[in-house]
Amino acid sequence: MKKLNPLYLMLLLISVSSCDDFLSEKPDNRTEINTPEKISEILVYAYPQMSYFDIAETMSDNVFDSGMAETLQKNEQNYNWEIQTETNNIDTQAYYWDACYRAIAHANTALQAIEELGSPSNLNPQKGEALLARAYSHYMLVSLWSQRYNPATASTDMGIPYVTAPETSLLASYERNSVQEVFDFIEADITEGLPLVTNDYKEPKFHFNKDAAKAFASRFYLIKGDWQKVIDLSNDLGSRPEGRLRDFASYDLMTADQQRVAYAASDAPTNLLLVSANSIIMRSASQSRYYLSGARYSEILGSSTSLFNKSWLFNFYSYNSSITVFMPKFYEYFKYTNVTAGIGEPYVAEVLLSNDEFFLNRIEAHVMAGQIDLATQELEYFLSTRAVGYNPTTDKLTEAKVVAKYPVIADEYTPFYNMTPVQTSYIKAIAEARRRDFIHEGMRWFDVKRFNIVVNHESYNKPTNVLAKDDNRRALQIPLHASTTGIELNPR
Template identity: 60%
Template structure:
């Protein structure tokens, strides 16, 4: 399967229920015809990337430390930690993720094209909305990983990624990279159109772009773009105190260990809006990577000093190696047997792609940028109340003075493309730190590092520290070798 993907340059055209060999031996017109709602729904099951960005994104962030567990050193983990181009092309690598996103895009485009050929009938509006949102999501993640951060002042000349709007019709289609501005314009167009039609009519809605997931994704996109009004428009289903909408960490702590590992990414968890099954080893590597969340650095992230009320966080961690490495119970592996008798199969991990936690924090950030600090205080306080041990509604109050004192302005620290006042700088740092803790292991910290242009220092045992400076070209992961070998322009270094 891997060789097929490389042969087809960027994309794999996949027909329903056809093997790779059969597909390549047929002309496109001989593929299964997408001429019924059921067939179109079937192909959309594959319109989500079955690969994870979380391992490499998390390792590049300031959530990763050198545990000094030298025997656990691996090339892949070391290259991620040092922002180097990845040699590995298998699971949990940028190359693997690139391919998976374009495979997902290919499926979305096939569905969109089939619906168009049927005349865009109203009974296919839900599938059309899902396909548009799925296409936008994969392109957004690709440009977020493989390009520099969005900055309207430079977006017209910054290298983006190829935005594919039509199904493949030839095996050796040549592509060029769109600019970041062009990619964002296409994403926004797909989101705005998709939001009109996306619905909730699914057997398993959490595995599809349902209405809530679509709004959450839109809020993420507009947060990066700096359109605060649209962030709020797409997050207005959450009140300033969304009781029952956020996962209960206190209730999680009452569960046995196995249940805690299983429940985080379950579709039944109310806070999860979109989940996807990914071909991944992250459940294993998160426990043993030399460069990751080191036990010696636990307080750097989870210490009471990082809590606005100077109290203990409710988050609890586990370890498989005597606290050399620690991890939170977010990932559980299930093994999909391809040959049960021989014990052969593939490991999968379910990832939470969108959640109410992210949506709520996006909303808070937008209120800060709109200078509605009173609402932001209420929302931050509610979020902290659900994550703080011994929270007291009487004494643990969020105020401007507390935020400014806890998160003082540091010159040239947070430098997004837009201007922050002194007060906003403190508040934005406060929310970014909440996001850092809440989404530990999930890779979202890396994207905050990019959009806020934060400096990252990675210490290395018995070696000089490696520093990712502001505007460092390594913030845009290098395009995979098998892609640049087809003529796609590399990221500058």
């Protein structure tokens, strides 16, 4: 188990600031990027340095109104799917939007430098990383600020600007590409970049290494419904990836703070891509009014929700007499800029891609490819690593058990593709497994969108707020500062 090195984080902060200054300068004033080392340095910052976890999680059906008096406006607005008015605080929609485009600018700067050097083969690893990083940030933007991908409407649905060149203006104006155009650009970057990425890094988990690149590609192709590509990408995992999934059982011997560090440790085999994000997600996950309510968490994490009817191995804690509960996933490092005044910036190591998600993507693809028996074996293995007292002799997963536990409800799950009743039950089971594994991490919101799941948010002394199917609020509103430069707003 490795803790993040505070010195590394301080250097990261200094470098991010200097790189942002570099990108805001006119081209004639910039230092020439003409060596592999300089290109690699730029690519360290080609990943969003802000977090989307708080935004996505609070919009999902993982959260409830606990009724606490104190709350942050941004959390309440996310909970009610309202236009967010806070623009100058971390964990806000505008901050994450900017972080993604800032990361894209770094990736594009690296790609331009590689091209100007003649695209030599010795720069293929940097080129591959830059392409994957550019694709990732655009993917996150279109996933949050556009409606779900549907090939029947994607050519007319509004996407986000796909930027493929470095900034040449401090206030550049961009038009929105369609969702289909954005997906085509993402796929082109993945296709070109995937064969080029490497594992040859001092800190490979903070870069698009080979496994991280394949895991991201599997997420993308799962959304597109290209099941065979998901299966092919995950073949190295196999149907029983022993030692490669998260070892929740080992957390029982740790304190809550030790678990926070272990969850995003670079030596955890499941963790494929990490980022040091400027975020207060550790505080939100444990103390926010609109999060996992102590009165309601058993609806998601009680033993009755397990296919084996056993308790989950997940450990939960509370700071406020069980009004809210949380899983210790985030360890905050506070970097002081003025120790006397107590001023600084909080940073949290976050897991962006993992073998846990990668394996669930594989299981889902097998279901949709009609390989139910194989999917049953894989899902049983996955759930066995999460169940207290799992007995391989008696705790057997069967098609009948999955169908009984997750019966088909008319118009509940409505992706753009057709599913048989059996497939629907299995997809619900996998989505519910993903929901629990990635609690607090926002992953549930993306399943809510792609499966078009209705969400009901109850509030004290207010009518229930319903997010209906195909509701316009499923796409975040474009940040105000972006719309003032000409980017078209989403309909409301």
